Amino acid sequence: MTEHRRTNDPQGVRRRIVDAAYDAFVNQGYIATGMAQLREKASVSGGAMAHHFPAKRDLGLAVIRDRVAEAVQRTWIQPLNGCADAPTAIDRIFEEIIGELMHKDAVSGCPLNNMVMEVSQHDPEMRDILGGVFGAWHDALSAKFKADMASGRLGDLNPSSLATLVIASYSGAMAMAKARQDVGPLIDCRVELARLMAARYRLAAGR
Amino acid sequence: MTEHRRTNDPQGVRRRIVDAAYDAFVNQGYIATGMAQLREKASVSGGAMAHHFPAKRDLGLAVIRDRVAEAVQRTWIQPLNGCADAPTAIDRIFEEIIGELMHKDAVSGCPLNNMVMEVSQHDPEMRDILGGVFGAWHDALSAKFKADMASGRLGDLNPSSLATLVIASYSGAMAMAKARQDVGPLIDCRVELARLMAARYRLAAGR
DNA sequence: CTCCCAACAGGTCAATCATCCTGTTTTTCA
């Protein structure tokens, strides 16, 4: 009589939880987000939550592995491989992100950075994974610089440290943008990085 | 008989609390730090704590105003004004900070950045103050670039956006260093910024 | 000397936190 029909959907439920958690962790913080809030947001019962993620830490790890790493891959690494050279790729990535941010009403910061700040001090395992995401990001950018050097034979440039500078300036600009709730810092860094790249790439091309 | 002697020391007690809070907020996070922990760390009673800081938020504001702002002033703005030009100042500041970090056993990150990440989403007032600290930092650096331009007549360079890049790369490098628990990113950024500065400052000097 | 309030002590409080429990239903597999 009473319709107590249920459909088991482990993958779907898990995805809903991780989606809700990613959004909440990035926008309001890992520690600041309660499990009860996530239960309501994802519309899952306490039992389902405990079944998929026995502890909050497991959920944090899943968010990092399934969402944060993917976000870096999608917004940075893939565009990087799709462009002719690093400078144009970097400029387009900044342009894309600035455009997206201007449509939103709040600047929540870089997902990777946000997670790093909160959990890397308390949890060595999370820190290592997040460090690995930074590593993959750095490797991709560094490899692109190297490829540019090989094909376009531009002057001496350290691919590794230059990649670090690009990533650091992006991350830092995001933090500044978050503090000021303004995309200005990102625009500034885009301009300065473009000028820097132009100088480095022009240097050898002129000779 | 029983020695229930007490000495009122409002300034000292307040200072002890703020010191303990600054250390804890920077090293383990604002939200992750409990009031009870701070009470024990600063060796103050609940009554004294409530008297000086009725709410945790008041303590957060005091830490930002009295310690975070001062830290930026001391590590960046003052050295900036004490050096001949911006490039040498930036290089020395990086050198100093890298040296300090290598003596420690953990990289806890930039105090300003740490606070920004955690509180700027929840508290507009804290965010504004933190944004103001970024602003003061940016203004000092920007002014130094401007002064260098006026005295040394180096080529066209945008003091404001270049200052943003320097601050962003420092902040971002700190975040990367925190994630990897390694000063490498800071060393990379120091090298790259030095090269960038040399190029910009040499550009006009050569002509 | 005497008020009187700031300064401090020590404990309580409701709310919220993450976790985990028992019970039920769905699905898988032999």
Next chain:
DNA sequence: TGAAAAACAGGATGATTGACCTGTTGGGAG
């Protein structure tokens, strides 16, 4: 088809959180 495991429901639980309470004492103002 039957048994076992996975998936889910709904709530309980103890610990911890930030806030705040009443009472006491120190020290400066008058």
